[in-house]
Amino acid sequence: MTTEELKQDAARxxxxxxxxxxxxxxxxxxxxVYDLEGREYLDFVGGIAVNVLGHGHPDLVQAIQRQAAELxxxxxLYYTEPQVKLAQTLVDHSFADKVFFCNSGAEANEAxxxxxxxxSHDKYGAGRFxxxxxxxxxxxxxxxxxxxxxxxxxxxxxxxxxxxxxxxxFNNLEELERSVTDKTAAILLEPIQGEGxxxxxxxxxxxxxxxxxxxxxxxxMFDEIQTGMGRTGTLFAYEQLGVQPDIMTLxxxxxxxxxxxxxxxxxxxxxxxxxxxxASTFGGNPLACAAGLAVCHALLDGHVLDHARRMGEYFSQGxxxxxxxxxxxxxxxxxxxxxxxxxxxxxxxVVSECLARGILINGAGEHVLRFVPPLIITQLxxxxxxxxxxxxxxxxxx
Ligand SMILES: *Cc1c(COP(=O)(O)O)cnc(C)c1O
Numbered sequence: 001m002t003t004e005e006l007k008q009d010a011a012r013x014x015x016x017x018x019x020x021x022x023x024x025x026x027x028x029x030x031x032x033v034y035d036l037e038g039r040e041y042l043d044f045v046g047g048i049a050v051n052v053l054g055h056g057h058p059d060l061v062q063a064i065q066r067q068a069a070e071l072x073x074x075x076x077l078y079y080t081e082p083q084v085k086l087a088q089t090l091v092d093h094s095f096a097d098k099v100f101f102c103n104s105g106a107e108a109n110e111a112x113x114x115x116x117x118x119x120s121h122d123k124y125g126a127g128r129f130x131x132x133x134x135x136x137x138x139x140x141x142x143x144x145x146x147x148x149x150x151x152x153x154x155x156x157x158x159x160x161x162x163x164x165x166x167x168x169x170f171n172n173l174e175e176l177e178r179s180v181t182d183k184t185a186a187i188l189l190e191p192i193q194g195e196g197x198x199x200x201x202x203x204x205x206x207x208x209x210x211x212x213x214x215x216x217x218x219x220x221m222f223d224e225i226q227t228g229m230g231r232t233g234t235l236f237a238y239e240q241l242g243v244q245p246d247i248m249t250l251x252x253x254x255x256x257x258x259x260x261x262x263x264x265x266x267x268x269x270x271x272x273x274x275x276x277x278x279a280s281t282f283g284g285n286p287l288a289c290a291a292g293l294a295v296c297h298a299l300l301d302g303h304v305l306d307h308a309r310r311m312g313e314y315f316s317q318g319x320x321x322x323x324x325x326x327x328x329x330x331x332x333x334x335x336x337x338x339x340x341x342x343x344x345x346x347x348x349x350v351v352s353e354c355l356a357r358g359i360l361i362n363g364a365g366e367h368v369l370r371f372v373p374p375l376i377i378t379q380l381x382x383x384x385x386x387x388x389x390x391x392x393x394x395x396x397x398x
Contacts, residue, residue, distance in 0.1 A: 003036050021355060028055025031374050031381050033360070044373045044385055045360045049194070049226050049338065052253035053298055054374035060256045060294045067290035075281060082289035089296045093235050095244040096264035100273065101284030105225035105251035106140025108261035111278060112188070112247045113144050115265060116219045117164075119272035120185035123217070130183045131221075134170040138195035139188065139223055148188055151196070170199060173208050180212060186219035186247070187212075191237040194226035197368040198333045198340025206243040213246070219269060221247040225261070226338065229253030230299045230375050233309035233336035240335065258291035260284075299375070308375035311382065312336030315371070318386045326393035330367075337377065341369045341389075345396060353392045359385055 003024040010020075024036045031054050033041050046052070053060050067082065074080055087099040100111050113131060120128045133139065135150040146154050147161040155161060168175040170193060180187070187209060193199040213220040222245040227237035231253060234240050238248070246269050251261035261283075282288070299305045316332065319339055323329040331342040343350060347363035354361045364370040373381070 001036060006036065021351070021360075023355065023360075030054045030056070031377055040358060041355075042359045042381055042384060044354075044371045044377075045362045046372050046374045047257060048362065049231055049252045049372035050255075051257050052229050052231070052295060052375045053256045053304065054376045057256065057294075057298065057376070059298055059302070060291060063290045063294035064258065064287065067287050070286070072287045073282070073285045076279065076283065080284075080286045080289070082286045082293060083284040086284075086289040086292045086296070089293065089300075090250075090262065090264060093296075093300065094248065094264060095238075095266065096248060097267040098265055098270035100263045100270075100278065101289070102261040102263070102280045103259050103282050103288070104140075104261045105223075105249065106142045106145045106261075107280065107283075108225060108249035108251050108263045109139045109145045109148060109188070109223060110142055111261075111263035112221050112223075112249050113148065113186075114278055115247060115263065115269065115272055116186035116221060118277060119219060119269050122272050128183055129164045129185050130181070131165050132176065132179050132184060132187045133165060133167055134189050134193070135167050136170060136193055136196035136199070137188075137190055137223075138193070139190075170196075171202050171205050173205055173212075176209065177212060180216060180218060184216070184218050186221050188221040188223060190223045190225075190227065191241055192227050192232070192335060192338055194338065194370070194372075195364055197342070197365040198338065198370055200333060200335055201241060203241055203243075206241050210243045219246045221245055221249070223249050225249055225251045226372070227335075229295065230305045230308045231336060231338050231372070233305075233312045235299065235305065237335060254295065255288050255291040256295040258288050260288035260292055304375050308337055311375070311377050311379070312339075314379055315339060315377075315382050318382055319371075322386055322389055322393070325390065326396075328393050328396050334371075337371070337373055337375055339371045340364060341371070342367055343369060343393075350389075350392055354385075354388060357388050357391070359388055361385070 006024045025033045026036045033043050117129050133148045137150040139145040139148040144162050147165050150167040168179050228250045247265045254260050319332040323332050328344050333340045362370050
Protein backbone atom coordinates (compact mmCIF):
# COMPACT_ATOMS: atom_id res chain seq x y z
CA MET A 1 0.00 0.00 0.00
CA THR A 2 1.18 3.54 -0.68
CA THR A 3 0.79 6.48 1.67
CA GLU A 4 -1.66 8.07 -0.78
CA GLU A 5 -3.90 4.97 -0.88
CA LEU A 6 -3.80 4.73 2.90
CA LYS A 7 -4.79 8.38 3.22
CA GLN A 8 -7.81 7.83 0.96
CA ASP A 9 -8.99 4.75 2.87
CA ALA A 10 -8.51 6.54 6.19
CA ALA A 11 -10.79 9.33 4.97
CA ARG A 12 -13.34 6.74 3.95
CA UNK A 13 -13.34 4.45 6.99
CA UNK A 14 -12.16 6.41 10.04
CA UNK A 15 -14.08 9.01 12.03
CA UNK A 16 -12.35 12.24 11.25
CA UNK A 17 -11.12 13.15 14.74
CA UNK A 18 -7.48 13.86 13.85
CA UNK A 19 -5.52 16.26 11.71
CA UNK A 20 -2.70 14.05 10.49
CA UNK A 21 0.63 14.77 8.88
CA UNK A 22 0.86 13.52 5.26
CA UNK A 23 2.93 10.58 6.45
CA UNK A 24 2.34 6.88 7.02
CA UNK A 25 4.60 4.97 9.37
CA UNK A 26 5.28 1.32 8.67
CA UNK A 27 8.04 0.46 11.11
CA UNK A 28 10.52 1.91 13.55
CA UNK A 29 13.95 1.20 14.95
CA UNK A 30 15.61 3.12 17.77
CA UNK A 31 15.12 6.84 17.18
CA UNK A 32 14.05 6.32 13.54
CA VAL A 33 10.75 5.51 11.84
CA TYR A 34 10.16 4.55 8.20
CA ASP A 35 7.24 5.36 5.93
CA LEU A 36 5.57 2.90 3.56
CA GLU A 37 7.88 4.06 0.77
CA GLY A 38 10.89 3.27 2.99
CA ARG A 39 11.94 6.88 3.73
CA GLU A 40 13.61 7.38 7.11
CA TYR A 41 12.60 9.98 9.70
CA LEU A 42 14.33 11.02 12.93
CA ASP A 43 11.67 10.86 15.62
CA PHE A 44 11.45 13.79 18.07
CA VAL A 45 7.78 13.01 18.80
CA GLY A 46 8.18 9.49 20.17
CA GLY A 47 4.48 8.75 19.81
CA ILE A 48 3.82 11.88 21.90
CA ALA A 49 6.14 11.09 24.82
CA VAL A 50 5.19 7.41 24.72
CA ASN A 51 8.08 5.53 23.10
CA VAL A 52 10.55 6.25 25.91
CA LEU A 53 12.78 3.34 24.84
CA GLY A 54 12.49 4.26 21.17
CA HIS A 55 11.19 1.78 18.60
CA GLY A 56 11.81 -1.95 18.78
CA HIS A 57 13.90 -1.87 21.98
CA PRO A 58 15.03 -5.52 22.28
CA ASP A 59 14.25 -5.83 26.02
CA LEU A 60 10.74 -4.42 25.57
CA VAL A 61 10.05 -6.55 22.49
CA GLN A 62 11.27 -9.68 24.27
CA ALA A 63 9.20 -8.97 27.39
CA ILE A 64 6.06 -8.50 25.28
CA GLN A 65 6.74 -11.61 23.18
CA ARG A 66 7.40 -13.79 26.23
CA GLN A 67 4.35 -12.53 28.10
CA ALA A 68 2.12 -12.89 25.00
CA ALA A 69 3.11 -16.54 24.75
CA GLU A 70 2.61 -17.07 28.51
CA LEU A 71 -0.63 -15.20 29.27
CA UNK A 72 -2.15 -12.08 27.69
CA UNK A 73 -5.22 -11.47 29.81
CA UNK A 74 -7.21 -12.95 32.68
CA UNK A 75 -9.27 -10.09 34.20
CA UNK A 76 -8.94 -8.74 37.72
CA LEU A 77 -10.92 -11.64 39.16
CA TYR A 78 -7.52 -13.29 39.69
CA TYR A 79 -3.98 -12.41 40.74
CA THR A 80 -1.27 -12.05 38.12
CA GLU A 81 2.42 -11.60 38.80
CA PRO A 82 3.31 -8.80 36.32
CA GLN A 83 0.63 -6.52 37.80
CA VAL A 84 1.81 -6.93 41.39
CA LYS A 85 5.48 -6.63 40.37
CA LEU A 86 4.91 -3.43 38.40
CA ALA A 87 2.97 -1.92 41.30
CA GLN A 88 5.82 -2.85 43.65
CA THR A 89 8.39 -1.25 41.34
CA LEU A 90 6.40 2.00 41.09
CA VAL A 91 5.85 2.08 44.87
CA ASP A 92 9.54 1.38 45.57
CA HIS A 93 10.55 4.35 43.42
CA SER A 94 7.93 6.95 44.32
CA PHE A 95 6.12 8.65 47.22
CA ALA A 96 3.18 6.28 46.71
CA ASP A 97 2.09 3.19 48.65
CA LYS A 98 -0.61 1.81 46.35
CA VAL A 99 -1.37 1.63 42.61
CA PHE A 100 -4.52 1.23 40.51
CA PHE A 101 -3.95 0.22 36.88
CA CYS A 102 -6.02 1.24 33.86
CA ASN A 103 -5.40 1.69 30.13
CA SER A 104 -4.81 5.35 29.34
CA GLY A 105 -4.08 8.78 30.71
CA ALA A 106 -7.68 9.90 30.78
CA GLU A 107 -8.64 6.78 32.73
CA ALA A 108 -5.81 7.37 35.20
CA ASN A 109 -7.16 10.87 35.82
CA GLU A 110 -10.71 9.51 36.08
CA ALA A 111 -9.46 7.19 38.81
CA UNK A 112 -7.72 10.10 40.56
CA UNK A 113 -10.83 12.27 40.44
CA UNK A 114 -13.03 9.44 41.74
CA UNK A 115 -10.53 8.62 44.49
CA UNK A 116 -10.36 12.27 45.60
CA UNK A 117 -14.15 12.58 45.74
CA UNK A 118 -14.45 9.33 47.65
CA UNK A 119 -11.69 10.27 50.12
CA SER A 120 -13.31 13.59 50.79
CA HIS A 121 -16.78 12.08 51.06
CA ASP A 122 -15.65 9.41 53.54
CA LYS A 123 -13.91 11.98 55.73
CA TYR A 124 -16.10 15.08 55.45
CA GLY A 125 -19.46 13.89 54.10
CA ALA A 126 -21.36 15.09 51.04
CA GLY A 127 -20.79 18.51 49.48
CA ARG A 128 -17.00 18.63 49.59
CA PHE A 129 -16.27 17.46 46.05
CA UNK A 130 -14.77 20.31 44.07
CA UNK A 131 -11.53 19.84 42.10
CA UNK A 132 -9.48 22.92 41.28
CA UNK A 133 -7.52 22.64 38.03
CA UNK A 134 -5.36 24.98 35.97
CA UNK A 135 -6.17 27.08 32.94
CA UNK A 136 -4.39 25.81 29.85
CA UNK A 137 -4.09 22.32 31.35
CA UNK A 138 -4.74 19.02 29.62
CA UNK A 139 -6.09 15.97 31.44
CA UNK A 140 -7.85 13.88 28.78
CA UNK A 141 -10.99 13.49 26.66
CA UNK A 142 -13.46 11.56 28.81
CA UNK A 143 -16.23 13.64 30.36
CA UNK A 144 -14.59 14.10 33.75
CA UNK A 145 -11.15 14.74 32.28
CA UNK A 146 -12.27 17.11 29.53
CA UNK A 147 -14.11 19.00 32.26
CA UNK A 148 -10.88 19.03 34.31
CA UNK A 149 -9.02 20.33 31.24
CA UNK A 150 -8.80 24.12 31.37
CA UNK A 151 -9.14 24.71 27.61
CA UNK A 152 -12.32 25.81 25.85
CA UNK A 153 -11.44 24.06 22.61
CA UNK A 154 -11.56 20.67 24.36
CA UNK A 155 -14.92 21.37 26.05
CA UNK A 156 -16.71 23.24 23.27
CA UNK A 157 -20.15 21.85 22.29
CA UNK A 158 -20.01 19.01 24.84
CA UNK A 159 -21.99 20.87 27.49
CA UNK A 160 -23.32 20.15 30.04
CA UNK A 161 -19.96 19.27 31.60
CA UNK A 162 -19.43 17.44 34.88
CA UNK A 163 -20.22 19.64 37.89
CA UNK A 164 -17.61 20.35 40.56
CA UNK A 165 -14.63 21.84 38.75
CA UNK A 166 -13.10 25.30 38.82
CA UNK A 167 -10.08 26.74 37.04
CA UNK A 168 -7.27 29.06 38.11
CA UNK A 169 -4.24 30.55 36.36
CA PHE A 170 -1.13 28.32 36.45
CA ASN A 171 1.67 29.51 38.77
CA ASN A 172 -0.66 32.01 40.48
CA LEU A 173 -0.90 31.28 44.21
CA GLU A 174 -3.28 34.11 45.11
CA GLU A 175 -5.89 32.96 42.64
CA LEU A 176 -5.55 29.41 43.88
CA GLU A 177 -5.92 30.44 47.53
CA ARG A 178 -9.11 32.34 46.66
CA SER A 179 -10.53 29.27 44.86
CA VAL A 180 -9.93 26.75 47.64
CA THR A 181 -13.08 26.70 49.77
CA ASP A 182 -14.74 24.31 52.22
CA LYS A 183 -16.11 22.56 49.12
CA THR A 184 -12.65 21.75 47.73
CA ALA A 185 -11.54 18.11 47.69
CA ALA A 186 -8.41 18.33 45.55
CA ILE A 187 -6.12 20.36 43.33
CA LEU A 188 -5.06 18.73 40.06
CA LEU A 189 -2.11 20.00 38.04
CA GLU A 190 0.65 19.02 35.64
CA PRO A 191 4.13 19.80 37.04
CA ILE A 192 4.88 20.82 33.46
CA GLN A 193 1.94 21.66 31.23
CA GLY A 194 2.61 19.63 28.09
CA GLU A 195 -0.23 20.05 25.61
CA GLY A 196 -0.73 23.60 26.90
CA UNK A 197 2.62 24.69 25.43
CA UNK A 198 5.33 23.38 27.80
CA UNK A 199 5.02 25.58 30.89
CA UNK A 200 7.01 24.55 33.96
CA UNK A 201 5.56 25.04 37.45
CA UNK A 202 7.66 27.33 39.69
CA UNK A 203 9.30 25.48 42.55
CA UNK A 204 8.26 28.12 45.09
CA UNK A 205 4.68 28.02 43.82
CA UNK A 206 4.51 24.23 44.12
CA UNK A 207 5.86 24.36 47.67
CA UNK A 208 3.16 26.89 48.58
CA UNK A 209 0.50 24.77 46.90
CA UNK A 210 1.71 21.78 48.91
CA UNK A 211 1.49 23.81 52.16
CA UNK A 212 -1.99 25.02 51.29
CA UNK A 213 -3.13 21.46 50.55
CA UNK A 214 -1.66 20.05 53.75
CA UNK A 215 -3.17 22.82 55.87
CA UNK A 216 -6.67 22.35 54.42
CA UNK A 217 -6.53 18.56 53.91
CA UNK A 218 -7.06 19.16 50.20
CA UNK A 219 -5.44 16.43 48.09
CA UNK A 220 -2.62 17.45 45.79
CA MET A 221 -2.84 15.47 42.55
CA PHE A 222 -0.03 15.57 39.97
CA ASP A 223 -0.83 14.56 36.43
CA GLU A 224 2.56 13.11 35.42
CA ILE A 225 1.15 11.33 32.38
CA GLN A 226 3.53 13.27 30.13
CA THR A 227 6.26 14.25 32.62
CA GLY A 228 6.65 10.81 34.22
CA MET A 229 8.79 7.78 33.32
CA GLY A 230 12.09 9.59 32.99
CA ARG A 231 10.90 12.30 30.63
CA THR A 232 12.42 15.14 32.69
CA GLY A 233 15.59 13.29 33.75
CA THR A 234 14.24 11.78 36.97
CA LEU A 235 11.69 8.97 37.07
CA PHE A 236 9.02 11.55 38.00
CA ALA A 237 9.17 15.33 37.60
CA TYR A 238 8.04 15.98 41.18
CA GLU A 239 11.40 14.63 42.41
CA GLN A 240 13.13 17.65 40.86
CA LEU A 241 10.50 20.16 41.88
CA GLY A 242 10.87 19.33 45.56
CA VAL A 243 7.21 18.58 46.30
CA GLN A 244 5.36 15.30 46.80
CA PRO A 245 1.74 14.88 45.76
CA ASP A 246 -0.89 12.70 47.47
CA ILE A 247 -2.03 11.22 44.15
CA MET A 248 -0.12 10.91 40.87
CA THR A 249 -1.27 9.68 37.47
CA LEU A 250 0.87 7.99 34.82
CA UNK A 251 0.31 6.65 31.30
CA UNK A 252 2.11 7.58 28.04
CA UNK A 253 5.68 6.30 28.64
CA UNK A 254 4.71 3.70 31.24
CA UNK A 255 4.25 0.85 28.74
CA UNK A 256 6.76 2.11 26.19
CA UNK A 257 3.94 2.06 23.60
CA UNK A 258 1.66 -0.63 25.04
CA UNK A 259 -1.48 1.08 26.40
CA UNK A 260 -1.42 1.30 30.20
CA UNK A 261 -2.28 3.95 32.78
CA UNK A 262 -1.84 4.10 36.53
CA UNK A 263 -3.14 6.08 39.48
CA UNK A 264 -0.77 6.09 42.46
CA UNK A 265 -1.56 7.28 45.99
CA UNK A 266 -0.44 7.22 49.58
CA UNK A 267 -1.99 4.58 51.83
CA UNK A 268 -4.18 7.00 53.72
CA UNK A 269 -5.74 8.22 50.46
CA UNK A 270 -5.84 4.87 48.63
CA UNK A 271 -7.90 3.26 51.38
CA UNK A 272 -10.89 5.31 50.21
CA UNK A 273 -11.18 2.73 47.42
CA UNK A 274 -12.65 -0.57 48.60
CA UNK A 275 -13.59 -3.70 46.60
CA UNK A 276 -16.17 -2.68 44.01
CA UNK A 277 -15.56 1.07 44.17
CA UNK A 278 -13.56 1.21 40.94
CA ALA A 279 -12.54 -1.27 38.25
CA SER A 280 -11.27 -1.85 34.72
CA THR A 281 -11.53 -5.04 32.66
CA PHE A 282 -8.21 -4.57 30.88
CA GLY A 283 -6.56 -2.55 33.67
CA GLY A 284 -3.19 -3.96 34.68
CA ASN A 285 -3.38 -6.92 32.36
CA PRO A 286 -0.28 -9.12 32.24
CA LEU A 287 0.80 -8.03 28.76
CA ALA A 288 0.69 -4.31 29.54
CA CYS A 289 2.33 -4.79 32.93
CA ALA A 290 5.12 -6.92 31.49
CA ALA A 291 5.81 -4.03 29.10
CA GLY A 292 5.72 -1.59 32.03
CA LEU A 293 8.19 -3.73 33.95
CA ALA A 294 10.57 -3.85 30.97
CA VAL A 295 10.39 -0.05 30.70
CA CYS A 296 11.08 0.43 34.43
CA HIS A 297 13.92 -2.05 34.29
CA ALA A 298 15.57 -0.30 31.33
CA LEU A 299 15.18 3.13 32.93
CA LEU A 300 16.44 2.17 36.39
CA ASP A 301 18.87 -0.70 35.87
CA GLY A 302 19.78 -0.15 32.22
CA HIS A 303 20.84 3.45 32.85
CA VAL A 304 18.43 4.95 30.32
CA LEU A 305 17.39 7.44 33.02
CA ASP A 306 20.98 8.65 33.49
CA HIS A 307 21.35 8.98 29.73
CA ALA A 308 18.06 10.92 29.51
CA ARG A 309 19.27 13.37 32.17
CA ARG A 310 22.51 14.04 30.27
CA MET A 311 20.74 14.35 26.91
CA GLY A 312 18.15 16.66 28.46
CA GLU A 313 20.87 19.05 29.61
CA TYR A 314 22.63 18.91 26.26
CA PHE A 315 19.38 19.48 24.36
CA SER A 316 18.16 22.35 26.49
CA GLN A 317 21.56 24.08 26.14
CA GLY A 318 21.43 23.56 22.36
CA UNK A 319 17.93 25.02 22.13
CA UNK A 320 18.97 28.04 24.22
CA UNK A 321 21.97 28.61 21.92
CA UNK A 322 19.57 28.41 18.97
CA UNK A 323 17.43 31.10 20.61
CA UNK A 324 20.49 33.38 20.94
CA UNK A 325 21.18 33.04 17.22
CA UNK A 326 17.65 33.34 15.80
CA UNK A 327 15.32 36.22 16.58
CA UNK A 328 12.30 34.18 15.51
CA UNK A 329 12.81 32.07 18.67
CA UNK A 330 11.07 33.81 21.56
CA UNK A 331 11.53 31.41 24.43
CA UNK A 332 12.82 27.95 25.32
CA UNK A 333 11.05 26.13 28.17
CA UNK A 334 11.09 22.68 29.67
CA UNK A 335 12.92 20.12 31.75
CA UNK A 336 14.98 17.19 30.53
CA UNK A 337 13.63 15.71 27.31
CA UNK A 338 10.34 17.61 27.48
CA UNK A 339 11.29 20.83 25.73
CA UNK A 340 9.22 23.58 24.17
CA UNK A 341 10.30 26.39 21.88
CA UNK A 342 8.09 29.40 21.35
CA UNK A 343 8.52 30.90 17.90
CA UNK A 344 7.25 34.05 16.20
CA UNK A 345 5.90 32.03 13.29
CA UNK A 346 3.29 29.37 12.69
CA UNK A 347 4.41 26.21 14.51
CA UNK A 348 2.72 24.16 11.76
CA UNK A 349 5.11 25.61 9.19
CA VAL A 350 8.13 24.46 11.20
CA VAL A 351 6.57 21.01 11.70
CA SER A 352 6.08 20.69 7.91
CA GLU A 353 9.56 21.99 7.10
CA CYS A 354 11.09 19.49 9.54
CA LEU A 355 9.03 16.68 8.03
CA ALA A 356 10.25 17.60 4.55
CA ARG A 357 13.81 17.34 5.93
CA GLY A 358 13.18 13.94 7.53
CA ILE A 359 12.53 14.93 11.16
CA LEU A 360 9.32 14.48 13.14
CA ILE A 361 8.46 17.22 15.63
CA ASN A 362 5.15 18.31 17.03
CA GLY A 363 3.42 21.58 17.90
CA ALA A 364 1.71 22.39 21.21
CA GLY A 365 -0.43 25.40 20.42
CA GLU A 366 -0.06 27.81 17.52
CA HIS A 367 3.44 29.08 18.28
CA VAL A 368 5.12 26.39 20.36
CA LEU A 369 7.25 23.53 19.05
CA ARG A 370 7.32 20.56 21.38
CA PHE A 371 10.14 18.04 21.50
CA VAL A 372 9.52 14.75 23.34
CA PRO A 373 11.98 12.31 21.75
CA PRO A 374 12.68 8.75 22.92
CA LEU A 375 14.92 8.88 26.00
CA ILE A 376 17.57 6.93 24.04
CA ILE A 377 18.11 9.95 21.77
CA THR A 378 21.81 10.65 21.07
CA GLN A 379 23.89 13.85 20.85
CA LEU A 380 24.20 13.24 17.10
CA UNK A 381 20.39 13.09 16.75
CA UNK A 382 20.04 16.30 18.77
CA UNK A 383 22.71 18.04 16.68
CA UNK A 384 20.87 17.06 13.51
CA UNK A 385 17.61 18.55 14.79
CA UNK A 386 19.36 21.75 15.92
CA UNK A 387 21.06 22.13 12.51
CA UNK A 388 17.74 21.61 10.76
CA UNK A 389 15.97 24.17 12.95
CA UNK A 390 18.81 26.64 12.28
CA UNK A 391 18.33 26.13 8.49
CA UNK A 392 14.59 26.71 8.75
CA UNK A 393 14.92 29.79 10.96
CA UNK A 394 17.68 31.32 8.77
CA UNK A 395 15.47 30.98 5.71
CA UNK A 396 12.68 32.68 7.67
CA UNK A 397 14.70 35.81 8.51
CA UNK A 398 16.35 35.99 5.05
C1 LIG B 1 -1.75 12.71 27.06
C2 LIG B 1 -2.17 13.27 28.37
C3 LIG B 1 -3.39 12.89 28.98
C4 LIG B 1 -4.38 11.98 28.30
O1 LIG B 1 -3.87 10.71 28.07
P1 LIG B 1 -4.68 9.71 27.08
O2 LIG B 1 -3.89 8.44 27.18
O3 LIG B 1 -4.67 10.32 25.73
O4 LIG B 1 -6.05 9.56 27.63
C5 LIG B 1 -3.68 13.41 30.22
N1 LIG B 1 -2.83 14.26 30.83
C6 LIG B 1 -1.67 14.64 30.29
C7 LIG B 1 -0.78 15.58 31.03
C8 LIG B 1 -1.30 14.17 29.04
O5 LIG B 1 -0.16 14.60 28.48
